[in-house]
Amino acid sequence: MKLLIINGPNLNMLGIREPDIYGKEDYPALCDHCERACKALGADCDIVQSNHEGELVDIIQNALGAYDGIVINPAAYTHTSVAILDALKAVGLPAVEVHLSKVSEREEFRQISYAGMACEKTFSGLGFEGYTEAIRYLVNMCK
Ligand code: DQA
Numbered sequence: 001m002k003l004l005i006i007n008g009p010n011l012n013m014l015g016i017r018e019p020d021i022y023g024k025e026d027y028p029a030l031c032d033h034c035e036r037a038c039k040a041l042g043a044d045c046d047i048v049q050s051n052h053e054g055e056l057v058d059i060i061q062n063a064l065g066a067y068d069g070i071v072i073n074p075a076a077y078t079h080t081s082v083a084i085l086d087a088l089k090a091v092g093l094p095a096v097e098v099h100l101s102k103v104s105e106r107e108e109f110r111q112i113s114y115a116g117m118a119c120e121k122t123f124s125g126l127g128f129e130g131y132t133e134a135i136r137y138l139v140n141m142c143k
Helices: 027-041 053-063 075-079 082-091 129-141
Strands: 002-007 044-049 069-073 095-099 121-124
Touching: 002 027, 002 053, 002 129, 027 044, 027 129, 053 069, 053 082, 069 082, 069 129, 095 129, 121 129
Parallel strands: 002 044, 002 069, 069 095, 095 121
Antiparallel strands: none
16 A cells, blocks of 8 residues: 655754754654654555645645555644645545644644544644554555
8 A cells, every 4th residue: 555644834844843842853754754654564655745735735636546545744734724625525535634743732723623624533742653653544444
């Protein structure tokens, strides 16, 4: 099975960005973590990051026919983007939402997740392990 792992805006700044919230490990370390998790769980993956909403929509649309599932951390677009929600619904691929931080314990404006409405499951507050759990969930789902 082949998974597409999508990361939204500012996740390329991991390690520098608010380390008290997002940790000290950088974005390449996250990619490495995801690649290892996929290998251990028997999945292939591609990993992409964009700071641009329209580009994220294009990436999701292009996943149709090329991947069996999507792991997505839409970052700030989680809380604003109906376009990303619609793209996930349009392709209809099984998708799992991940957040490094525990969003439910943060600001009020983070309490809505549009993307999450098109996802089978959400892992939030587990750091990099949230991606492992999302990958595991999709691998088990597609067995
Ligand atoms: C985030 C949580 C979002 O609220 C925030 O805008 C991010 C990262 C997380 O991984 O915890 O950029 O998605």
